[in-house]
Amino acid sequence: MILKMIDLSLMAEHLAVHKAELAKLGSLICSLEEQESKQVATEQYMIMKNHVKVMVALMDPDQNEKIGINDLHKWGSVQLNC
Template sequence: MILKMIDLSLMAGHLPVHKAEMDKLASYICSIQHSDIKQVATEQYMIMKNHVKVMVALMNPEQNETIGINDLHKWEPVQINCQKRSIGMSQENILRELATSAETMANKNFNSGLRMKAENVRNIHVHMALQQIMILNRYIALMDKFMKDTAPVSSRKEQEETYQTFKNMFNL
């Protein structure tokens, strides 16, 4: 299948972002000391490596019609060559950056998917976004475990007042 130019352009623009994110992930993985964080980051790396393979296959007019969502689950183990142990960031900041990276990749994949024309290409990108959201949720759980939450907590009274405001606004 010959793709619409927008599909091809979005993937061509997105692949260098994947390369940069994967290089950054690799350096973080080499610097992470906590095994749970390292495991999630390594899984994110494997997922993104698979995303690259799928996008490159989608560009191939000889095979792109045979590429589907199941191809997103064909992860392969990775070996990351760690030459430099520390990047000068705290484990907490690395974890925050990893979460931000997963959120950014989810947004990029979802927004690209919404604009794509070929159904399988669009669906694959939406599922790529969902995979990054699953990774993000795992990072958030690790942040909840290892870091102090800095978001202020609302009171029951504030929540009930907000609830009543919108309940009344929409006549519910």
């Protein structure tokens, strides 16, 4: 997939916002005590982290041809340093 420069610029800006949100969400997860809320927040973190991973791959000309919609559903566990 060939992305136009404007697309790459918007994605780069969007990526910075996502990384900041991941940091906030990570802090929130560490402060939560109720297990169900912690689980929901952790799942959201995993989904967002994978979204960022896919965005980075799309911005990489060596990888972007290999990325598809199914890659958005390939998220796994994460380790948070609380």
